[in-house]
Amino acid sequence: MLTVYIILDGYDFGAGIIHLFFAKKEKDKKAITNAIGPFWDANEVWLIAAGGVLFFAFPTLYASSFSGFYLPLIMILWLLIFRAVGLELRGQVHNKLWQLVWDKAFGIASLLLALFFGIALGNVVRGVNLGMVTDGSSTHEAHYFFLPLWNPTFSPTTEHLGIIDWFTILLGLVAVVALTIHGANWIIFKTNSDLNHKLKKTIFKLNLLLLVLVIISLSIWHIIEPNPFHNFIEYPWFWIFPIITFIGLFGLFKVKSFKRDGLGFLFSSLFLFGGLTTTVASIFPKLLPSTNTVNPSLTVYNVAAHEYGLSVGVYWFVIATILVAIYMFVQYRVFKGKMDDVGYGEH
Amino acid sequence: MEDMIFYDRMQFAFTITFHYLFPQLTMGLSLMIVYFKWKFLRTKIDKYNDAAKFWMKIFALNFAMGVVTGIPMEFQFGTNWAKFSELTGGIIGQTLAMEGMFSFFLESSFLGLFLFGEKLLGQKLHFLTGFLVFLGSWASGYLIIATHSWMQFPVGYEILENGKFVLTNFSALFSNPWLMPAYLHNQFASIITSSFVVAAIGAFYLLNNKHNDFGKLFVKTGVIFGLISSVLVAFPTGDWTAKNVAKHQPVTFAAMEGIFETEEGGSEIVLIGQPDMENKKLDNKIAVPNVLSFLTYQNWNAEIKGLNEFDESVHPTNVPGLYYSYHIMVGLGTIFIGLMGIAALQLYRKKLYKTKWVLWSLLFMLPFPYIANTTGWYTAELGRQPWLVYNLLKTSEGISPTVSSGNTLFTLLGFIGLYLLLALLFLMLAGKIINKGPETSNQ
Numbered sequence: 001m002l003t004v005y006i007i008l009d010g011y012d013f014g015a016g017i018i019h020l021f022f023a024k025k026e027k028d029k030k031a032i033t034n035a036i037g038p039f040w041d042a043n044e045v046w047l048i049a050a051g052g053v054l055f056f057a058f059p060t061l062y063a064s065s066f067s068g069f070y071l072p073l074i075m076i077l078w079l080l081i082f083r084a085v086g087l088e089l090r091g092q093v094h095n096k097l098w099q100l101v102w103d104k105a106f107g108i109a110s111l112l113l114a115l116f117f118g119i120a121l122g123n124v125v126r127g128v129n130l131g132m133v134t135d136g137s138s139t140h141e142a143h144y145f146f147l148p149l150w151n152p153t154f155s156p157t158t159e160h161l162g163i164i165d166w167f168t169i170l171l172g173l174v175a176v177v178a179l180t181i182h183g184a185n186w187i188i189f190k191t192n193s194d195l196n197h198k199l200k201k202t203i204f205k206l207n208l209l210l211l212v213l214v215i216i217s218l219s220i221w222h223i224i225e226p227n228p229f230h231n232f233i234e235y236p237w238f239w240i241f242p243i244i245t246f247i248g249l250f251g252l253f254k255v256k257s258f259k260r261d262g263l264g265f266l267f268s269s270l271f272l273f274g275g276l277t278t279t280v281a282s283i284f285p286k287l288l289p290s291t292n293t294v295n296p297s298l299t300v301y302n303v304a305a306h307e308y309g310l311s312v313g314v315y316w317f318v319i320a321t322i323l324v325a326i327y328m329f330v331q332y333r334v335f336k337g338k339m340d341d342v343g344y345g346e347h
Numbered sequence: 348m349e350d351m352i353f354y355d356r357m358q359f360a361f362t363i364t365f366h367y368l369f370p371q372l373t374m375g376l377s378l379m380i381v382y383f384k385w386k387f388l389r390t391k392i393d394k395y396n397d398a399a400k401f402w403m404k405i406f407a408l409n410f411a412m413g414v415v416t417g418i419p420m421e422f423q424f425g426t427n428w429a430k431f432s433e434l435t436g437g438i439i440g441q442t443l444a445m446e447g448m449f450s451f452f453l454e455s456s457f458l459g460l461f462l463f464g465e466k467l468l469g470q471k472l473h474f475l476t477g478f479l480v481f482l483g484s485w486a487s488g489y490l491i492i493a494t495h496s497w498m499q500f501p502v503g504y505e506i507l508e509n510g511k512f513v514l515t516n517f518s519a520l521f522s523n524p525w526l527m528p529a530y531l532h533n534q535f536a537s538i539i540t541s542s543f544v545v546a547a548i549g550a551f552y553l554l555n556n557k558h559n560d561f562g563k564l565f566v567k568t569g570v571i572f573g574l575i576s577s578v579l580v581a582f583p584t585g586d587w588t589a590k591n592v593a594k595h596q597p598v599t600f601a602a603m604e605g606i607f608e609t610e611e612g613g614s615e616i617v618l619i620g621q622p623d624m625e626n627k628k629l630d631n632k633i634a635v636p637n638v639l640s641f642l643t644y645q646n647w648n649a650e651i652k653g654l655n656e657f658d659e660s661v662h663p664t665n666v667p668g669l670y671y672s673y674h675i676m677v678g679l680g681t682i683f684i685g686l687m688g689i690a691a692l693q694l695y696r697k698k699l700y701k702t703k704w705v706l707w708s709l710l711f712m713l714p715f716p717y718i719a720n721t722t723g724w725y726t727a728e729l730g731r732q733p734w735l736v737y738n739l740l741k742t743s744e745g746i747s748p749t750v751s752s753g754n755t756l757f758t759l760l761g762f763i764g765l766y767l768l769l770a771l772l773f774l775m776l777a778g779k780i781i782n783k784g785p786e787t788s789n790q
């Protein structure tokens with residue numbers, strides 16, 4: 001569900017970043033807000049729903065990670081609010097300064113959100129000091145922790161970790177570039193804007209940058225996880241995930257020759273899906289690794305809710321998922337094709 | 348530790364109070380928009396469709412505020428109340444996750460269609476999308492109150508050795524005797540807010556001599572919806588809810604009613620007075636003998652246990668706060684019935700649109716349903732203290748063990764600043780929409 005959220009709201013963030021750096025003319029800005037206008041709030045519901053499902057299926061993980069990543073999570077909330085406000089309010093008052101302020105709020109919040117989500121992923125891969133062990137003994141219950149925003153060394157391998165270190169920042173950059181590409185693809189898919197031609201060139205360049213960043217990340221991965229391939233050796237079918245990632249990544253290099261505008265979006269979705277699932281597969285069955293030897297990592301098995309609750313949960317979850325699929329089908333069908341004439345934000 | 352609990356509580360109280368200013372309007376207003384749209388389909392008079400479209404704009408703005416202030420609510424269970432979430436997540440996580448899966452998707456998908464899809468969908472389907480938005484928002488209220496009811500009156504659970512609550516009976520969550528009275532009480536209260544808002548905007552137009560047709564329609568609709576909901580919120584739903592409290596939380600009941608001593612031969616109902624917690628009595632009280640016993644048990648002489656009879660350790664944490672919240676809610680509720688009754692009478696005599704003082708009263712009454720709704724929730728929440736899960740889990744046992752009070756104060760201040768900005772923007776934009784008024788279509 002988190003993967004779906006990242007793919008869907010990811011294009012919103014990406015569109016925001018494009019908006020910040022590439023949309024100079026009012027017409028281009030309109031095109032971008034039209035392309036995401038009717039969808040963004042439904043996309044954000046995926047975050048709430050994913051949070052809810054995490055809450056009931058893995059209460060211990062929810063409690064541990066939400067309190068441990070307290071500061072960045074609250075900041076993500078603030079950014080989401082700023083972003084929504086910027087997007088909704090810019091069209092409400094016809095004044096250049098007003099629109100400038102909300103444009104920037106929307107764009108910068110989108111950029112920071114993309115960065116934060118990458119950093120979050122980095123934190124999950126790297127792991128945290130569960131139980132807040134100092135000098136070999138836990139100072140809190142084994143599954144609780146708290147991370148400051150950074151530590152003075154910005155190192156991912158010390159005992160006193162921070163949210164932001166050079167490793168998580170690197171993944172943050174990967175996320176920013178990947179989501180910018182994703183957002184650009186969505187704009188191309190949903191509009192006939194003048195920007196589209198320029199965006200295709202940009203995607204090509206950004207994709208080169210993305211490839212370089214991915215290669216750097218992979219080459220230093222062993223510092224975080226000395227044995228990154230063990231899961232892929234144990235479960236060979238896991239290779240499907242990195243393969244999907246690279247199909248997405250290399251497919252995007254052909255962006256200029258695509259006849260259908262939706263193809264680019266498909267490939268960037270594949271890249272995001274593959275990238276996230278590969279990461280999860282590489283730490284499986286861990287969900288939040290422990291960086292100390294005193295307390296065990298949080299895994300799929302030790303944080304799940306009680307059996308009965310999970311089994312009823314599955315029933316309504318399946319029903320709800322079918323309903324959601326129907327809503328999305330209806331929604332995307334009504335707003336199919338190009339969105340240039342929706343007139344978003346002018347109501 | 349005390350500081351940690353205090354700031355966690357303050358942050359939750361502040362963010363939920365601010366958040367609930369918005370859903371209480373959207374739930375009631377969605378019903379009224381569906382009504383306008385339905386009237387239009389039946390009569391084909393454009394005025395009704397224009398009214399629906401006008402209120403849709405207000406609704407959309409409110410809904411957006413509800414969404415952006417609602418996401419922090421769900422996050423805060425984990426960020427600030429981690430221990431509570433860990434112990435009870437298997438149960439309240441169910442209803443909260445269902446809210447996300449069943450109602451938020453429904454609301455948000457169809458709101459987009461409702462706002463932008465009128466031309467694409469045609470009138471009948473457009474009505475249907477409006478109805479689905481209404482359904483989603485009411486389902487959301489239902490699941491939140493199911494969660495709330497479980498905390499007030501836990502059912503269908505078992506406590507394991509490690510202190511975790513596990514679900515043993517899913518359907519018990521929805522047949523909880525606390526749920527239906529509380530849900531209906533809350534929904535009628537939400538219709539009160541929307542009726543008073545609709546009536547106040549109508550009165551504003553009439554007193555301004557602007558958009559008179561719409562002014563009359565809004566005042567009329569607001570008064571009819573307002574009278575019905577004001578009565579139903581008190582009786583039977585408020586009555587049921589109070590009886591539940593009397594039965595299952597007698598100490599809370601005594602505190603909110605301001606009854607310190609058990610009285611032989613029946614308890615009085617306190618109208619006004621200030622709790623003096625140091626001397627365990629009520630100062631300057633005005634009360635009517637025996638009425639509380641009658642209202643609660645239909646027996647003028649029934650015994651109601653006073654607060655002083657319970658051990659102080661089980662008293663609600665903030666008795667005066669609880670007492671005032673409850674009395675403000677009930678007092679305002681009574682005024683609502685009175686004002687709407689008079690307005691409905693004038694409407695029936697076809698004099699309402701000319702009776703200036705009633706129109707002015709309707710206009711100035713606008714903020715009070717918000718206060719009544721808020722104090723109503725304070726009554727429920729302060730009444731449950733010092734428990735998170737009544738009689739089973741203390742509030743002090745539910746906080747996040749690793750989040751320091753300094754960090755919580757930091758985020759609380761951030762929320763206060765951000766929400767002040769949101770409030771300003773909201774008022775400015777709502778004012779703009781209202782000042783511009785409904786647009787008449789030329790179809």
